[in-house]
Amino acid sequence: MKFIKRFYLGLVLAFLYIPIVVLIVQSFNAGKSRAKWEGFSFRWYEELFKDPNIMNSLVITLAIAVLAALFATIIGTLAAIGIHAMKRRPQQLMLTLNNIPMTMPDIVTGISLMLLFIFTQVERGFVTMLLAHITFDVPYVILSIMPKLKQMNKNTYEAALDLGATPMYALFHVILPQVMPGVITGAMLAFTLSLDDFTISYFTTSPLVQNLSTLIYSQARKGIKPTMNALSALMFVALLLLLLVVNKRTAEEE
Amino acid sequence: MEEQRLITLEDIYKQYDGTTVLDHINLYIRKKEFVTLLGPSGCGKTTTLRIIGGFETADSGRVIFDGQDISGIPPYKRRVNTVFQKYALFPHLNVRDNIAFGLKLKKMSKAEIDRKVDYMLDLVNLKGYGKRGVDSLSGGQQQRIAIARALVNEPEVLLLDEPLGALDLKLRKEMQLELKAMQQRLGITFLYVTHDQEEALTMSDTIVVMQGGRILQIGTPKSIYDEPKNAFVANFIGESNIFPGTMIRDELVHFCGADFPCVDSGFGEDHPVDVVIRPEDILLVGEDVGQVTGTIKSVLFKGVHYEMIIDAGHSIWKVHSTTMQPEGSRVGLAVVPFNIHIMHRMEEEKPQEEAKK
Amino acid sequence: MTNFKVPVWGYWMMGIGFAAFVAMLIAYIHKNRGFRRPVFASPYVLWLIVFTVIPCFLVAYFSFTDPQGNFTFDNFKNFWDSNYNARKAIAPEDLKMYQDMGLSLEDLGLARDSINIDTLVFSLWMAFLCTAICLLLGYPAAHIMADREFKLGPTLVILFVVPMWMNFLLRTIALMSLMEDGGLLNTIFEWLGLGKQKLLNNIPAVQVGMIYNFLPFMVFPIYNVLNKMDYKLSEAAMDLGCNKWQVFYKVTLPLSVPGVVSGITMVFMPAVTTFYISRLLGGGKVQLFGDLIEAKFLSTSLNEWNGGSALSLVMMILILLSLGLLNKVDPDNEGGGMV
Numbered sequence: 001m002k003f004i005k006r007f008y009l010g011l012v013l014a015f016l017y018i019p020i021v022v023l024i025v026q027s028f029n030a031g032k033s034r035a036k037w038e039g040f041s042f043r044w045y046e047e048l049f050k051d052p053n054i055m056n057s058l059v060i061t062l063a064i065a066v067l068a069a070l071f072a073t074i075i076g077t078l079a080a081i082g083i084h085a086m087k088r089r090p091q092q093l094m095l096t097l098n099n100i101p102m103t104m105p106d107i108v109t110g111i112s113l114m115l116l117f118i119f120t121q122v123e124r125g126f127v128t129m130l131l132a133h134i135t136f137d138v139p140y141v142i143l144s145i146m147p148k149l150k151q152m153n154k155n156t157y158e159a160a161l162d163l164g165a166t167p168m169y170a171l172f173h174v175i176l177p178q179v180m181p182g183v184i185t186g187a188m189l190a191f192t193l194s195l196d197d198f199t200i201s202y203f204t205t206s207p208l209v210q211n212l213s214t215l216i217y218s219q220a221r222k223g224i225k226p227t228m229n230a231l232s233a234l235m236f237v238a239l240l241l242l243l244l245v246v247n248k249r250t251a252e253e254e
Numbered sequence: 255m256e257e258q259r260l261i262t263l264e265d266i267y268k269q270y271d272g273t274t275v276l277d278h279i280n281l282y283i284r285k286k287e288f289v290t291l292l293g294p295s296g297c298g299k300t301t302t303l304r305i306i307g308g309f310e311t312a313d314s315g316r317v318i319f320d321g322q323d324i325s326g327i328p329p330y331k332r333r334v335n336t337v338f339q340k341y342a343l344f345p346h347l348n349v350r351d352n353i354a355f356g357l358k359l360k361k362m363s364k365a366e367i368d369r370k371v372d373y374m375l376d377l378v379n380l381k382g383y384g385k386r387g388v389d390s391l392s393g394g395q396q397q398r399i400a401i402a403r404a405l406v407n408e409p410e411v412l413l414l415d416e417p418l419g420a421l422d423l424k425l426r427k428e429m430q431l432e433l434k435a436m437q438q439r440l441g442i443t444f445l446y447v448t449h450d451q452e453e454a455l456t457m458s459d460t461i462v463v464m465q466g467g468r469i470l471q472i473g474t475p476k477s478i479y480d481e482p483k484n485a486f487v488a489n490f491i492g493e494s495n496i497f498p499g500t501m502i503r504d505e506l507v508h509f510c511g512a513d514f515p516c517v518d519s520g521f522g523e524d525h526p527v528d529v530v531i532r533p534e535d536i537l538l539v540g541e542d543v544g545q546v547t548g549t550i551k552s553v554l555f556k557g558v559h560y561e562m563i564i565d566a567g568h569s570i571w572k573v574h575s576t577t578m579q580p581e582g583s584r585v586g587l588a589v590v591p592f593n594i595h596i597m598h599r600m601e602e603e604k605p606q607e608e609a610k611k
Numbered sequence: 612m613t614n615f616k617v618p619v620w621g622y623w624m625m626g627i628g629f630a631a632f633v634a635m636l637i638a639y640i641h642k643n644r645g646f647r648r649p650v651f652a653s654p655y656v657l658w659l660i661v662f663t664v665i666p667c668f669l670v671a672y673f674s675f676t677d678p679q680g681n682f683t684f685d686n687f688k689n690f691w692d693s694n695y696n697a698r699k700a701i702a703p704e705d706l707k708m709y710q711d712m713g714l715s716l717e718d719l720g721l722a723r724d725s726i727n728i729d730t731l732v733f734s735l736w737m738a739f740l741c742t743a744i745c746l747l748l749g750y751p752a753a754h755i756m757a758d759r760e761f762k763l764g765p766t767l768v769i770l771f772v773v774p775m776w777m778n779f780l781l782r783t784i785a786l787m788s789l790m791e792d793g794g795l796l797n798t799i800f801e802w803l804g805l806g807k808q809k810l811l812n813n814i815p816a817v818q819v820g821m822i823y824n825f826l827p828f829m830v831f832p833i834y835n836v837l838n839k840m841d842y843k844l845s846e847a848a849m850d851l852g853c854n855k856w857q858v859f860y861k862v863t864l865p866l867s868v869p870g871v872v873s874g875i876t877m878v879f880m881p882a883v884t885t886f887y888i889s890r891l892l893g894g895g896k897v898q899l900f901g902d903l904i905e906a907k908f909l910s911t912s913l914n915e916w917n918g919g920s921a922l923s924l925v926m927m928i929l930i931l932l933s934l935g936l937l938n939k940v941d942p943d944n945e946g947g948g949m950v
Binding site: 018019079094101107113 | 650662665761773774776784795883890
């Protein structure tokens with residue numbers, strides 16, 4: 001019975017992970033074939049780094065991820081502290097609104113933002129994609145900080161005021177240091193999600209400004225080239241590492 | 255008297271979401287006094303403290319501090335400091351930086367800060383703990399640091415919000431004495447909030463008994479214990495037997511089916527009253543000589559004394575006595591006149607007693 | 612376009628599944644009876660209004676207007692009858708003329724009248740199937756991992772958590788590359804003497820892709836609830852005379868309902884709305900509701916934002932309804948909607 005259980009679990013995990021492992025292995029295949037192993041090589045990775053399109057997208061992806069994480073962390077940290085101090089009713093309202101971008105399917109978020117840019121006649125490109133990324137990042141930043149705020153003894157802020165600190169001083173010297181682990185987790189999560197996003201980027205950018213995900217999609221529709229394998233493999237490993245770190249942090253914090 | 259008043263609360267009213275928390279409170283606190291706000295949870299005692307600390311604002315009424323209305327002044331500009339319920343120490347700072355927090359904000363010189371912090375660490379018996387993180391300390395130690403952190407700013411009033419609530423019984427008793435000693439040595443006004451009547455009786459100069467957003471009684475521990483104003487106070491401060499009775503005439507009261515001579519007068523004739531008798535004031539006598547007689551229903555050993563529940567026909571008596579009588583035996587009960595406390599009935603308790611009859 | 616019709620028993624299954632879901636819900640609901648800090652939230656309040664609230668209203672606005680911005684219900688009429696707008700644009704006599712010339716509707720760029728509804732129903736069916744299969748596959752997996760005696764459980768569950776956050780697109784591509792004509796699976800088939808199979812560009816391929824992508828979303832919430840459950844409850848049940856199987860269906864199963872509901876919602880929602888899984892694994896031959904919406908917005912030939920908005924609105928309402936249900940059943944989010 002025990003064996004059957006473990007075997008079953010193994011099968012499910014194999015189903016989830018074999019495609020990824022195979023893709024990563026293939027990216028080191030010297031030949032073009034997906035089936036025949038023609039020796040280990042970095043050939044596709046070299047080609048990858050020579051491709052100006054891909055390099056351009058990589059820069060865009062990283063720039064968006066860093067900027068979006070930065071802005072989202074600032075906005076989200078302030079917002080979390082503010083929401084935490086709110087009275088019950090407005091707090092509920094804010095948390096509900098905050099949940100919208102997380103619970104809405106990406107396609108709807110993407111489309112609604114696209115309509116916003118169409119409606120306001122903003123040309124889609126780097127800036128619109130950045131705005132969209134900040135929008136879907138902030139809720140996760142808030143979500144990472146909220147538990148820290150709840151854990152915090154709510155009287156420490158009052159104690160600081162009691163000892164003569166102004167609210168601003170108390171915010172930076174008492175609240176912020178206490179929730180810092182949550183802020184860092186939030187920033188990392190925002191960076192990862194931004195790196196990871198396809199759907200929302202797809203609807204909020206133009207074909208001229210592509211991040212890696214949209215580039216992969218447009219290429220994959222025509223069939224998968226070995227360089228795409230290499231690129232996907234790289235992204236997998238990067239995301240996997242980031243996610244493991246973020247997960248470890250959240251697990252420790254809880 | 256008037257010039258000694260440090261804090262005066264004038265007609266403070268406060269409500270949350272339509273529920274009245276403080277119902278027109280009037281109170282004054284003298285300099286160097288140890289005042290305790292005592293009452294069950296939800297009675298408004300903590301809210302009163304937070305209004306004085308500046309963390310909440312009253313809906314109406316004024317807070318006068320040293321002759322000035324401070325109602326609109328934010329907490330960081332008030333000359334009071336607070337010891338919070340769960341200490342609220344800054345977990346990211348060590349012991350020394352916690353205590354120095356307020357002094358640094360006052361832009362004091364480093365040497366001055368060091369001197370004051372050292373003095374405080376000494377005062378609370380935590381010399382040598384300066385570099386420790388606050389999370390590594392025990393509850394009692396954290397408590398002392400919270401007190402030191404507040405006192406180092408030399409406040410005119412120290413507000414303490416159930417500061418000993420999280421400590422175990424033995425530590426709590428020690429800290430009660432320490433706090434009282436500290437207050438007398440430093441000559442600072444303490445405003446202390448607790449729901450623990452024993453704590454209030456031990457430490458206070460003045461006790462303010464609160465219930466349902468109102469002040470029921472203000473007085474010294476002794477006067478509140480001996481002369482509770484109504485059945486609620488009597489019951490909250492120590493254990494009591496409370497019987498419905500009738501004042502037959504001055505110095506004679508009828509309850510539990512017998513007439514008792516007492517020392518109270520001025521209630522009028524045939525006036526319904528509450529009669530309060532402390533369990534330790536009831537004497538166990540022979541069945542034939544008691545003012546009432548009853549059967550012992552249960553006996554509990556409580557350490558210093560035995561607690562006996564006695565069924566006297568129409569009433570149940572709780573008696574504390576150092577001598578034990580076996581369960582089921584018949585005894586007589588007697589109370590000397592000055593141990594019988596007569597008080598006006600509390601209005602909300604009327605219907606209940608009528609139902610009993 | 613694959614001409615797919617949902618079989619009659621499919622409707623029945625969906626109906627029964629939905630009814631069972633509602634019944635579960637009802638049973639569950641029935642059983643369980645100066646300068647102040649809030650100001651710091653203001654930049655985000657503004658951000659929320661501009662980038663979340665207004666866009667939502669814009670979807671509604673575009674749904675109820677024509678390209679000239681006049682108020683209209685045509686987009687919804689077009690939802691029921693996908694050629695409603697087209698017919699308005701072409702004069703009836705012209706249409707007749709084209710038809711006399713032997714041109715079919717498709718030649719004129721028109722699809723079946725009921726294409727929108729058909730696609731929605733088909734999407735719901737696919738999502739339903741996907742949810743059901745994920746539940747069947749995922750519940751046992753979650754149960755095995757939540758077993759207290761299985762020390763590896765908490766570690767293994769991370770392997771389910773990580774894919775939840777990871778790009779669906781990349782994972783779909785990995786699957787695609789495995790299933791391609793020249794891919795590893797086909798090579799294995801050939802080697803086994805089974806010959807090359809056409810694995811991609813059909814409905815099963817899309818279904819497999821959906822299950823592959825969304826399975827972790829079923830496993831994690833169920834695991835979460837089972838793991839938090841007090842094991843003493845099952846011990847108590849055994850003490851009172853339940854055998855192992857009775858413990859499961861009298862104690863464990865009822866208590867895991869919040870996780871199951873959470874999982875169902877988290878699988879069903881993305882499954883209904885996906886578009887690239889069907890595009891990549893269906894090769895454009897399998898169209899889901901998401902593809903329909905995507906095409907209306909991003910296909911170069913039609914920029915039917917108004918029609919697309921109407922479709923999105925329908926989808927939003929669908930999602931909001933299921934979320935509302937979820938909140939009723941699992942108000943504390945015990946299932947741990949997100950990590």
